Amino acid sequence: MMLMINGQPFHTPEDCSSxxxxxxxxxxxxxxxxxELNGAVLNSRQYDGTALTEGDCIEMVQVVGGG
Structure with missing residues (x-):
């Protein structure tokens, strides 16, 4: 399946469905x-139950610690 992740095309493995x-x-x-999946921010408790579909737009921001 092809997704857009952070504005870049990304092909997932066959077993990647959520x-x-x-x-x-x-x-x-x-x-x-x-x-963020198709404009909606997801809570980490939603990850297991959130199915991915062809063409989904995903934005991921990595959190880094610092001081």
Whole structure:
């Protein structure tokens, strides 16, 4: 499936069907991110139940700590 992530086309593996699956990929594993799917901000509790579909637009901002 093809998604738009942060304005760039991204082809997902066949078994990537939910936001949780996407965030489990090596690029985002262990990353603390804020996710917007098609204009709606998702709560992390929604990731498992949020299905992805062809052409979804996703914005992900990685949260970094500092002081």
């Amino acid at each position: 936001m949780a699956d996407l965030l489990a990929l090596p690029q985002w594993r262990r990353a603390m991110v804020i996710v």
